[in-house]
Each structure stands twice: as C-alpha cells, then as structure tokens.
Amino acid sequence: MAEVKELVKELSEKYGNRRESLIPIFQGIIDKNYYLSKEAMLEVAKQLDVSAADIYGTASFFSFLDTDAKGKYKIRICKSITCDMKGKSGIIATLEEMLKIKVGETTEDLMFSLLHTNCIGLCDQGPAMLINDNYYTKLTAEKVRVILGDYIRNK
Amino acid sequence: MPYSRTRVVDVLFKPLTTAPYEILRKTIQREKKDVINELVDSGLRGRGGAGFPTGMKWKFAAQQKSDVKYVICNADEGEPGTFKDKKLLCEVPRKVISGMAICAWATNATKGYIYLRREYRYLVAQLEEELRIYHEKAKEMGLNFPIEIFLGAGAYVCGEETALIESMEGKRGEPRNKPPYPIQNGFLGKPTIVNNVETFASSAMICRIGAEEYKKMGTADQRGSKLFSISGDSPKEGVHELELGMTLEAFANEFGDGDTKAVQVGGVAGFCIPRKQFKTQIIGEGNTTGGSTMIFNSTRSMYNVLHNYLDFYAEESCGQCTPCRIGTQQLLKGIEAVKSGLKPPSYLDQLIKLSETMRITSKCGLGQSVTNSFSSIVQNFREEMIF
Amino acid sequence: MANNINLTIDGIHVSVEEGQSILDAAKKIDIKIPTLCYHVDLCVAGNCRVCVVESVGRNNLIPSCATPAEEGMEIKTSSPKVRRARKDLMALLVSEHNTQCTTCYRSINCELQQLAAEYNVDNDIYLSVLKPTAKVDKSSWSIEKDDSKCIRCQRCVRTCAEIQHVNALAVTERGRDMKISTFMHLPMNEIVCTNCGQCITHCPTAALTERRYYDEIWEAIDDPDKYVIINTAPSVRVAIGETLGYNVGERVTGKMVTALKKMGFNSVLDTDFTADLTIIEEANELLVRLKKALVLKEKVALPMITSCSPGWVKFIEHMYPEHLDHLSTCKSPQQMFGALAKTYYAEKIGIDPSKIVSVAGMPCAAKKFEANRPEMWDSGFQDVDAGLTTRELGHMIKQSGLDFFELGESEFDSYMGESTGAAVIFGATGGVMEAALRTAYVVITGRPVPFENLNIIPVRGLEGIKEATVKFENCVPEYKFLEGVEAKFAIAHGLINARQIMDQIVKGESPYLFVEVMACPGGCIGGGGQPIPTNDEIRKKRMEAIYAEDMDKPLRMSHENPEVTQIYKEFLVKPLGEKSHHLLHTKYRKRNRY
Structure with missing residues (x-):
C-alpha cells in the first residue's frame, strides 16, 4: 500500500485539482491501495477543497469505488439475467467454497473479495466474471478452480 | 414493408481498405452543413437506446455559440444484454474515432472524450494506442480535436447522458433536470454532444457510403443497419449486424434455439415480446434501438426474469427521484408478495398502474422505461407471476 | 426587462419573465401546486416529483418547479392524469416513511403529513419499504437525525451546502440504499456539523429535529429541591407566537413571561441582560x-x-x-448568563447554586451544544443545564394547558431581567x-x-x-x-x-x-x-x-x-x-x- 498523502498528491498532479479530477484520482488510489480508506478520502477532500461528506457521497454512488476494506483481488461475478441462466449460482458456490467466504465478504488475509456485479457486457459468453480488470468467460466449476487456483498460488 | 427473413449485413465491421482516417480526411474537405444534412437525410437515429435523430443533434450543436464544445462518445454500455459497443471499440475503433472527429469538425467542438465503462477497462491500453495514431493523423490534417478516455466507475444510470456528464464532473451520477439539454449546457456548462459508440461508427460509415446507399437498407421507419447483441437461449450468441425492419418471427427463427418463448428487445429497459406477438412486432419499432436482444426458451421462468430485472433496477436507480427510487422497490416487493400469496393476483394491476406513474413522472429514462419490461412481462405471463 | 413568456395554466393566461418556472407562473395567478423538495431559500432539485403538471401535447408529466415556462405552453395542474400520478407519488413517499404520526414531534407541522392528508392517501395501497435498518442518531447534543422519517428531498443537503457551505450532510449510496448521511456514516457528533439547525428548519418532516430536553425541564420544575431559572433570548419573543396561533411578527413578550412563571419557572429572566x-x-x-x-x-x-x-x-x-x-x-x-446565574444571581437571591437549574430559551439549535461544551463550567457547575428552542418552549406552553391568548402581561424578574x-x-x-x-x-x-x-x-x-x-x-x-x-x-x-x-x-x-x-x-x-x-x-x-x-x-x-x-x-x-x-x-x- 502506498503512502496516502504522497499518492494523492501525485495523482492530483497528474489529473488536476478540480472536482472533475475526482474519479480519476479515486481510481488511482484504488489501483494502489485496493479501496478508498477514510484517510484517503480526507486527503482527496483536502486536495480538491471539497467537503468530505460530498466526496464520500460520490464514492458511495459507484460500484467500483469501494469505501470499505477490499481485497487485493476483487472477483465480480455477473448476476444479470443471461449469466444467471447459464449457471451463475454454481460458479458462486465454487468460489465461496474455495475462498471460504460469502458474496460481499473479503478473505481474512485481504487477498480476495467476492462481489456481485451487474452486467459486464459478456452476456454471450456467460457465466462471466471479472477479477480486477481481467475477464473470464464461459465459466464452469472446473475452470473456476483453475483460474482461482492460479491467483491463490501466485498471490 | 417489414421483412420476414433476417438480412445479415456486413458494413460496420468491414475492415477499411483505405489508409487510416481516409474517411475523415475526405469528409473534412466538404462543407460542414452538407455533411450534417447528409446525416439528417440518412435518418440515422441514436444507437444508444433513446433513438434521437443524430443529424438533428449535430445541427443543434453546430448552432450553439461557444468557444468550447465537447463531444463525448458514450461507451458506458451498461444495458444488460448489450455488448456491441465493446466489439466496435475492439475491432473498428478508427470508425468510432472518425465519427467523433467528424462530429467535432462539423459542430466546431474542441475536445472529445470516450466515456468508457469501468467494466471495459481492459480496452484502455488498446484504445490509447489507437488515439495516439489518431492524434498523429489529425495533426497532419490540421484538425485540432484532442480525444481522451474517461473511465467510468460503475453505474448503469451513467449511460443517461446528463448523469454521465455529472459523473465526469466528479459528482454522483444523477441525471439532471432537462431543459437545459447537454447540447446547450453540458460538461462543465458547455455545449456537449453525447452520442453512442455505434452512432459515431454509423456516422462515419454514412460519410463513406453516402446517405443514399445507407437508406437502401431497412424500411421507411427504420433506416440502415443495426448491431444486435444476441444472448440467452440461442445457438448464435454474439454480435450480428442486421438490416432494420425485420419481424421478431424472422429474428427468432434465425437466432432462437427452436423453443423460443419470448425475446427481450432493448435490454432491461426494453420490452419482452411473447411468441404470440412475433409475427406483428418489428424490432426497433416502438421498442428501443439499443440492440440488446435476450432470448428465452420455454424452460425459463418469466417470474425469475422479471425479478432479476427489478432487482437490477432497484439497485441501479440513482435514487434521487421518488417514482424511480421507491417505485422500483415496490414493484420488486409487489411481485414477491403476489408470488407468495401475501397479495392477491389483482395487485399486479395496481403495480402496472404504478409502473405507468413511474413512466410519466420519473426524471430520466431509467425510471420512465421500467414499465416497458414490467408491463410486457406481467401482462403476457401473468400466470407465471401468480403461481 | 427580460423577454416575457406567455402561457396558460388551467385556462388562465399568465405572462412571466424568461427563465421563470411553471411553478413561479402558477404562483403569480394564485394557483397552488403542491411541492416537497422545493424550498424558496434553495436551488431547485426537482426530485420529489410531487409538483408534476401536464403540458398539453406531451405524454410525460413535467415537474413545475424545474421546468422553465415556455411560450404557448398549455399547462394543467389538476387534470385526472396529474391528480392520479400525484396521489400515487405521495403513496410511494408514505410507503417509505415511518408513519407513526401520532407520536411525531412534527405532527401537524409536517409537509408530508399535510399533503398525504389533503390527498387522502391510502396507507395500505403499497407495502412498506421502510428500511428496518433506518435508525435515529441521537449522538449530537443539538440535532436528532431520524432516517425513518426522511423523504430524501435533499433540502437539508442543499441547505448545508448553499446556505451554510458546511456540507456536513450528503447524499450517499444509490438506488434503494440511497440516503442522506454524513462522511462515512459517522454519527452527527463526530462530524463537521455546526449544529446551526438550518437543516431542521428546512426539513419538511421530522427527519431532522432538535434534540429535545423539555421532559427533563418539567422534572426539574416539579422537583421542590430545584430552583429553575429560565432566560429567553430576544428572538424568542418575536417568534414564539407563531407556534401558538399568532401571526408572523407579533410580539408576545409579556404573555410569554406570564406563561413561563405560571408554568413554574422560579425566575424568569432576560438573556438581553x-x-x-x-x-x-x-x-x-x-x-x-x-x-x-x-x-x-x-x-x-x-x-x-x-x-x-x-x-x-x-x-x-x-x-x-x-x-x-x-x-x-x-x-x-447565553453562556455569560449561565455563569452569572450560578454565581452572582445565586448570591443575590440566596440560593445554593447546586440547586439551580439554569435553562435558556433560544432561537437556536447550536446553543444546546454550546451549553454542553466542557469549557462552560466556570461557575463550578455546568453553567447552563439545558437549551430549549423556541419550538420546544411553544410545545411546553401547550403542554401546560394555559390559554395563552388570555394571559396578561408580566415583566421579567429583576437582577438579570x-x-x-x-x-x-x-x-x-x-x-x-x-x-x-x-x-x-x-x-x-x-x-x-x-x-x-x-x-x-x-x-x-x-x-x-x-x-x-x-x-x-x-x-x-x-x-x-x-x-x-x-x-x-x-x-x-x-x-x-x-x-x-x-x-x-x-x-x-x-x-x-x-x-x-x-x-x-x-x-x-x-x-x-x-x-x-x-x-x-x-x-x-x-x-x-x-x-x-x-x-x-x-x-x-x-x-x-x-x-x-x-x-x-x-x-x-x-x-x-x-x-x-x-x-x-x-x-x-x-x-x-x-
């Protein structure tokens, strides 16, 4: 995890100090620190001279701007209708069993968070999921074991 | 006349045989108003879902007096069952970028953004490389229209253009009151043209083949070709470019698995067309033009389908306006109550009335369109809602 | 002079300046359109949708507060379509609301209650979607925030931003989870809130109210061992009448003093001192x-x-x-008063300061917090025991059963009156x-x-x-x-x-x-x-x-x-x-x- 103050300063130099720099700065923080901590949001509020409550209100609006502690790898399983039809629940069962957590939870070692997400535009290849920015399609229980196994081994 | 067999075309994805950005180079040597008029003449409608005539939008934008104008390519493709914009950005990004640049040139816009949904972040590197090439070419042509990528942060409602703009301004993605429209007062208070990815690609295509050629495709009401994202119970899932104006029967025969019970046209915001209406319903007429088509066969519970949609809506509503925030929850709770016997089946009629209230009172297209799928499913599959 | 826009509302012709809303135009000809998220002090939000009207030729209804009047518009403010939609919207708001109006502090002074009653909204038409998790935050000395009463009109958020530039309150989350909250949902006593209470006076319901202390005051009054002093601020006497049926701007200083004495306050003094x-x-x-x-x-x-x-x-x-x-x-x-009440005044009237309960009647929510600042113990005791708002005092007078209109006038007591x-x-x-x-x-x-x-x-x-x-x-x-x-x-x-x-x-x-x-x-x-x-x-x-x-x-x-x-x-x-x-x-x- 990067030092928050430095990171926010760096990001605001890159994206600017205006309100419209907010979302790029948030994304930059999440890339480095996995989520928006209280300290990070306060630092951004100070940097952009926007109220902290307002900053939080914006962050909490967006699904990908996590404001509570999340793991290094965020697994987002699509719950839209076509992925659901193609067997999403079996995939979730496999993931829950492997990670020993439920959807919405994060592993104790802060490596994995298991999340539901709405349509990720892979409806023709469902069930599908994202792990951070990478996508995985036509999932089966076996496939999930291989994919997740790689992550677990290389973490 | 609608036609009863699908006509697969290959225009949008056809690789360009000319040098990169040749269409752009040629187009910007023409008169600006001629290009806009050609677009008006082509009958092209926005491919995002709302279907506003693209040429008219550009015309209004060109009339706005401002030193700064923005062109935003709406790549916040969040409608469930839609993935054609992603394919365009992957396979023919230059057509999309050309469309943006032509739009900017024709309307005197100064800066462009591709608003890419967060879920498609894996496209960023490739798109940045494309933009680098574009900027080089634009410089050669003397075109000063920089484009950058703005990455969304995960909110369906940001596909609505004013919500999209709000989020670019670093705020909650809540749709604005209209008027004023983005054309008058958009990003950072400046005139802003927001068009869908496919709309830009189609615009570039029209500049290449001409409105006359384009108009040969489709029917009187539905000009041109259109990308369809096909998913669900289909052996041919994927993106298909089809001429507009076909019946649903033609569509289901081509893409269904032989057991098609209903097709959801236009995504969750669109209509669920039951088999009995396949002969008379034409895709894109009265339903929406976003191109999402989800096919359900006879094994699917339409209650589950509707439940999934409503859960989606209750989560993705921005929450600011009463009918949408509470209405979506009421519809969801309502169908659960009918299913479980807590409320009588007649409660479904009350809920349909509610969805009508949502249509006429919601602030933006999200709340206004909930009734489309709700009424069409409840009316056509009522028995599935009850038992 | 800006351009004039001509339109008709319910068949009546009206002409307004360009940029004015349909709601403004309707007001001009005394047509009342109900509103909830609209407040004359604040920018327009257009989110409650209760003020929707029909514009002939358009399928969807339009919010009259947020839509500028246009030339030639033909507006209907009470067509069957409008009435049905409006009633439906109110029913929705009620379904998200904690409807225990009988025990609500803002009962009879609640905009939602009033509209729901006017439209005779059916409470049972929809299922309740009130969140079981909606809670009351009583952490602040000054302000109580009850999420179960919130209708998400965002008037408080706009007040906190536009009038006060504090931005302690914000809209958080989205969809069904959307609510008015604070930075990371911190309790009200841990945030930047100044306790000014403007959010309270701009709230249409009881989602934001002052933390009330009158029960404690009654108890003190009833306790023979306590000597209860009240001092009232200048702004109370020119406004408390409003809570008791007087017109705005009517002064009731003398009657208020009489009432307080009759209610059992041992000394009624003046903050003016x-x-x-x-x-x-x-x-x-x-x-x-x-x-x-x-x-x-x-x-x-x-x-x-x-x-x-x-x-x-x-x-x-x-x-x-x-x-x-x-x-x-x-x-x-207020605080000078408190410090002197338990020193100088106690000495003057020969009462043990430990027996004194010092109450301040204030036009203010922040005074409650101020009274509880740890700095404010200079008399050797908590200088001010409780701050009451004008509204609470009005409530207390009603609770006392006095016929306020019939009361004679009295003077404040001396030494600090x-x-x-x-x-x-x-x-x-x-x-x-x-x-x-x-x-x-x-x-x-x-x-x-x-x-x-x-x-x-x-x-x-x-x-x-x-x-x-x-x-x-x-x-x-x-x-x-x-x-x-x-x-x-x-x-x-x-x-x-x-x-x-x-x-x-x-x-x-x-x-x-x-x-x-x-x-x-x-x-x-x-x-x-x-x-x-x-x-x-x-x-x-x-x-x-x-x-x-x-x-x-x-x-x-x-x-x-x-x-x-x-x-x-x-x-x-x-x-x-x-x-x-x-x-x-x-x-x-x-x-x-x-």
Whole structure:
C-alpha cells in the first residue's frame, strides 16, 4: 500500500485539482491501495477543497469505488439475467467454497473479495466474471478452480 | 414493408481498405452543413437506446455559440444484454474515432472524450494506442480535436447522458433536470454532444457510403443497419449486424434455439415480446434501438426474469427521484408478495398502474422505461407471476 | 426587462419573465401546486416529483418547479392524469416513511403529513419499504437525525451546502440504499456539523429535529429541591407566537413571561441582560485590541469577530482553526448568563447554586451544544443545564394547558431581567454591530452615534454581507489614538457569507476592524430553533418586530442598563477584569474538517 498523502498528491498532479479530477484520482488510489480508506478520502477532500461528506457521497454512488476494506483481488461475478441462466449460482458456490467466504465478504488475509456485479457486457459468453480488470468467460466449476487456483498460488 | 427473413449485413465491421482516417480526411474537405444534412437525410437515429435523430443533434450543436464544445462518445454500455459497443471499440475503433472527429469538425467542438465503462477497462491500453495514431493523423490534417478516455466507475444510470456528464464532473451520477439539454449546457456548462459508440461508427460509415446507399437498407421507419447483441437461449450468441425492419418471427427463427418463448428487445429497459406477438412486432419499432436482444426458451421462468430485472433496477436507480427510487422497490416487493400469496393476483394491476406513474413522472429514462419490461412481462405471463 | 413568456395554466393566461418556472407562473395567478423538495431559500432539485403538471401535447408529466415556462405552453395542474400520478407519488413517499404520526414531534407541522392528508392517501395501497435498518442518531447534543422519517428531498443537503457551505450532510449510496448521511456514516457528533439547525428548519418532516430536553425541564420544575431559572433570548419573543396561533411578527413578550412563571419557572429572566453585558465586554476588548495595534504596535488579530453565535464558533473551529484568535473571547450571552446565574444571581437571591437549574430559551439549535461544551463550567457547575428552542418552549406552553391568548402581561424578574433596545436587536443580523457601535461611539467620543434615533440603518437588512464605515472625530482623551480613523465594519449572516469574510482574512486582505457573524440567515430571528417554516418573508417580519421592540424601550444603549451598572459595581468590578475574565470569557479549540 502506498503512502496516502504522497499518492494523492501525485495523482492530483497528474489529473488536476478540480472536482472533475475526482474519479480519476479515486481510481488511482484504488489501483494502489485496493479501496478508498477514510484517510484517503480526507486527503482527496483536502486536495480538491471539497467537503468530505460530498466526496464520500460520490464514492458511495459507484460500484467500483469501494469505501470499505477490499481485497487485493476483487472477483465480480455477473448476476444479470443471461449469466444467471447459464449457471451463475454454481460458479458462486465454487468460489465461496474455495475462498471460504460469502458474496460481499473479503478473505481474512485481504487477498480476495467476492462481489456481485451487474452486467459486464459478456452476456454471450456467460457465466462471466471479472477479477480486477481481467475477464473470464464461459465459466464452469472446473475452470473456476483453475483460474482461482492460479491467483491463490501466485498471490 | 417489414421483412420476414433476417438480412445479415456486413458494413460496420468491414475492415477499411483505405489508409487510416481516409474517411475523415475526405469528409473534412466538404462543407460542414452538407455533411450534417447528409446525416439528417440518412435518418440515422441514436444507437444508444433513446433513438434521437443524430443529424438533428449535430445541427443543434453546430448552432450553439461557444468557444468550447465537447463531444463525448458514450461507451458506458451498461444495458444488460448489450455488448456491441465493446466489439466496435475492439475491432473498428478508427470508425468510432472518425465519427467523433467528424462530429467535432462539423459542430466546431474542441475536445472529445470516450466515456468508457469501468467494466471495459481492459480496452484502455488498446484504445490509447489507437488515439495516439489518431492524434498523429489529425495533426497532419490540421484538425485540432484532442480525444481522451474517461473511465467510468460503475453505474448503469451513467449511460443517461446528463448523469454521465455529472459523473465526469466528479459528482454522483444523477441525471439532471432537462431543459437545459447537454447540447446547450453540458460538461462543465458547455455545449456537449453525447452520442453512442455505434452512432459515431454509423456516422462515419454514412460519410463513406453516402446517405443514399445507407437508406437502401431497412424500411421507411427504420433506416440502415443495426448491431444486435444476441444472448440467452440461442445457438448464435454474439454480435450480428442486421438490416432494420425485420419481424421478431424472422429474428427468432434465425437466432432462437427452436423453443423460443419470448425475446427481450432493448435490454432491461426494453420490452419482452411473447411468441404470440412475433409475427406483428418489428424490432426497433416502438421498442428501443439499443440492440440488446435476450432470448428465452420455454424452460425459463418469466417470474425469475422479471425479478432479476427489478432487482437490477432497484439497485441501479440513482435514487434521487421518488417514482424511480421507491417505485422500483415496490414493484420488486409487489411481485414477491403476489408470488407468495401475501397479495392477491389483482395487485399486479395496481403495480402496472404504478409502473405507468413511474413512466410519466420519473426524471430520466431509467425510471420512465421500467414499465416497458414490467408491463410486457406481467401482462403476457401473468400466470407465471401468480403461481 | 427580460423577454416575457406567455402561457396558460388551467385556462388562465399568465405572462412571466424568461427563465421563470411553471411553478413561479402558477404562483403569480394564485394557483397552488403542491411541492416537497422545493424550498424558496434553495436551488431547485426537482426530485420529489410531487409538483408534476401536464403540458398539453406531451405524454410525460413535467415537474413545475424545474421546468422553465415556455411560450404557448398549455399547462394543467389538476387534470385526472396529474391528480392520479400525484396521489400515487405521495403513496410511494408514505410507503417509505415511518408513519407513526401520532407520536411525531412534527405532527401537524409536517409537509408530508399535510399533503398525504389533503390527498387522502391510502396507507395500505403499497407495502412498506421502510428500511428496518433506518435508525435515529441521537449522538449530537443539538440535532436528532431520524432516517425513518426522511423523504430524501435533499433540502437539508442543499441547505448545508448553499446556505451554510458546511456540507456536513450528503447524499450517499444509490438506488434503494440511497440516503442522506454524513462522511462515512459517522454519527452527527463526530462530524463537521455546526449544529446551526438550518437543516431542521428546512426539513419538511421530522427527519431532522432538535434534540429535545423539555421532559427533563418539567422534572426539574416539579422537583421542590430545584430552583429553575429560565432566560429567553430576544428572538424568542418575536417568534414564539407563531407556534401558538399568532401571526408572523407579533410580539408576545409579556404573555410569554406570564406563561413561563405560571408554568413554574422560579425566575424568569432576560438573556438581553447579558447581551448588554456582552456589548460592554466586547467593546472594551475591541478597544484594547485597537490600542495594541495602533498605539503599542503589537501584533493582534484584527478584525475582531463576534462570538455570540455558537454555530459560527464551531464553524470557524472546523474550517479556519488557524484563525481562532480573530474571535472575541467573550462568551455568548447565553453562556455569560449561565455563569452569572450560578454565581452572582445565586448570591443575590440566596440560593445554593447546586440547586439551580439554569435553562435558556433560544432561537437556536447550536446553543444546546454550546451549553454542553466542557469549557462552560466556570461557575463550578455546568453553567447552563439545558437549551430549549423556541419550538420546544411553544410545545411546553401547550403542554401546560394555559390559554395563552388570555394571559396578561408580566415583566421579567429583576437582577438579570433588565434590558435595553440595544440588547433586543441582537436577534437580527447587524444587531450586535449596531448595539456595539451605539456604545463604542459614546465611549470613544462622548457623543451618541450620529444616526437618527440611534438607528444605524446600513447594518440592517437581509443582504448577505453588509458594510458600514464610521469616522471617529473629537475623541475623548483616552481614545485620541482613534481620532480621524475611518473604521470599517462588516456583518455576515449565513455561513456561506462568513466564509467570504474569512477567506479575505486568510489572504490578509480584510479591510475591517470588527465583524459580526451570525450562523443563520437573518441572524437569530432566522435561527435553527425558530418556528417552521422560515423564509425571507418571515425573517423580515420577525426583524421588524425586533426593531419595533427596540424603539419601545426607554433605554437603547447597553451601557445605560442599570442592572449592568449594578453588576459591575457589586460583583464584576470592571470590564475585562479578573472576574469577567473568569466567568465571561472563554477559549476555542481546533476541530476536524469532516
């Protein structure tokens, strides 16, 4: 995890100090620190001279701007209708069993968070999921074991 | 006349045989108003879902007096069952970028953004490389229209253009009151043209083949070709470019698995067309033009389908306006109550009335369109809602 | 003159300026369109949708508050389509609401309740979607936030941003989880909230209310071992009538005193007494600072800024913690009163101060917090035991069963009940400045301030920031150093305006010597503890009442208050003296900015 103050300063130099720099700065923080901590949001509020409550209100609006502690790898399983039809629940069962957590939870070692997400535009290849920015399609229980196994081994 | 067999075309994805950005180079040597008029003449409608005539939008934008104008390519493709914009950005990004640049040139816009949904972040590197090439070419042509990528942060409602703009301004993605429209007062208070990815690609295509050629495709009401994202119970899932104006029967025969019970046209915001209406319903007429088509066969519970949609809506509503925030929850709770016997089946009629209230009172297209799928499913599959 | 737009509403032709809304146009011809998220003080949100109307030719209804009138529009405000939709919307709001109206503090004064009743909304038409997790936050001394009563109109959010520029409240989450909350859902007592209570007076329901203490007060009154003192602020007497059936702007000072006595308060005293005292202390503090700056060339913080408004004090502690030395060290009149009630007054009437319960009747929500500041124990006890709002006092009078209309008039009790007109005008923005100038001018020059009838008109009124310049000539020997000085003063009300003053100070560009700041628009008459509704029209009427009360007073300069003279002679000795320093002055602290 990067030092928050430095990171926010760096990001605001890159994206600017205006309100419209907010979302790029948030994304930059999440890339480095996995989520928006209280300290990070306060630092951004100070940097952009926007109220902290307002900053939080914006962050909490967006699904990908996590404001509570999340793991290094965020697994987002699509719950839209076509992925659901193609067997999403079996995939979730496999993931829950492997990670020993439920959807919405994060592993104790802060490596994995298991999340539901709405349509990720892979409806023709469902069930599908994202792990951070990478996508995985036509999932089966076996496939999930291989994919997740790689992550677990290389973490 | 609608036609009863699908006509697969290959225009949008056809690789360009000319040098990169040749269409752009040629187009910007023409008169600006001629290009806009050609677009008006082509009958092209926005491919995002709302279907506003693209040429008219550009015309209004060109009339706005401002030193700064923005062109935003709406790549916040969040409608469930839609993935054609992603394919365009992957396979023919230059057509999309050309469309943006032509739009900017024709309307005197100064800066462009591709608003890419967060879920498609894996496209960023490739798109940045494309933009680098574009900027080089634009410089050669003397075109000063920089484009950058703005990455969304995960909110369906940001596909609505004013919500999209709000989020670019670093705020909650809540749709604005209209008027004023983005054309008058958009990003950072400046005139802003927001068009869908496919709309830009189609615009570039029209500049290449001409409105006359384009108009040969489709029917009187539905000009041109259109990308369809096909998913669900289909052996041919994927993106298909089809001429507009076909019946649903033609569509289901081509893409269904032989057991098609209903097709959801236009995504969750669109209509669920039951088999009995396949002969008379034409895709894109009265339903929406976003191109999402989800096919359900006879094994699917339409209650589950509707439940999934409503859960989606209750989560993705921005929450600011009463009918949408509470209405979506009421519809969801309502169908659960009918299913479980807590409320009588007649409660479904009350809920349909509610969805009508949502249509006429919601602030933006999200709340206004909930009734489309709700009424069409409840009316056509009522028995599935009850038992 | 802007272009005129012609339209018809319900068949009546109306012409409005370009840019005005359909709602504005309807108001012009006395057609009432119901609203909830709309508030005349605030920008338009257009989110409750209750004000939708039909525009002939359009399929969807349009929000009249957020839609500009267009030429040739044909509007129907009460067509069957509109009525049905509106009723449906209200039913939805009710389904998300905690409808225990019978026990609600805002019952009968709730905009949702009133509309739901007018439209006879069927409570059972929809299932309740009230979140079981919706909770009441009672962490703050001043403000209670009850999410189960919230209709998400965002009036509080806009108030906190547009009027106060505090932004303590924000819209968080989205969809069904969307709610009005704070930074990371922190409790109200841990955030940047100034307790000004403007969110309360702008809330259409009871989602935001003051934390109520009247049950404790009744208990104290009923306890024979307790001696309960109440002092009431100037703005209470010009507004409490509104809660009891009087017209806005009617003064009920004498009846209010009678009522309080009949209710069992042992002494009914006047905060105005300590307002006069504040003027003496504060004017002297200012003169000392000026002398240090001009004669001794010492570095002192100028302008000096008033500290009577606890919302403002907490604001500067959060937002400008490096500039607290600009604040006058004087306590607010309420806290001066509290400190003296349990020392001087206790001695005077021969009561053990440990038996005294000191209550303040205030137009303010922040006073509750102020009373509970740990700094405020200078009498050896908690100086003020409870602050009550004007609304709570109104409730208590109703609870007492008195027929307020029929009550005779009484005078405040003595020792700390005497007041001058200068103290009365503390209630209106500019009043502290005017009172201070009335006294300071006499002190400096030996003559009354050169304005007709002592009315310093430039400092009055609702403009956000007001300025006045006074030139001191023919000064008395002690203040010769001010000879010829053209002193600039400023008055700000509403914290967004205070921020402008502070930003000037931060940049080192402030031209002023003395600044008055009140947290609430209009000053205390528009305070967060005042009757609901409050808007500029109402603020003006309450202000007129304040100035009328001033004109009625035989004495109109603080230093003329005989009880003030007496307390210096018998107890305090001299302004800024040791006792004053101990009892009447205070310190401030730096706070977090979230």
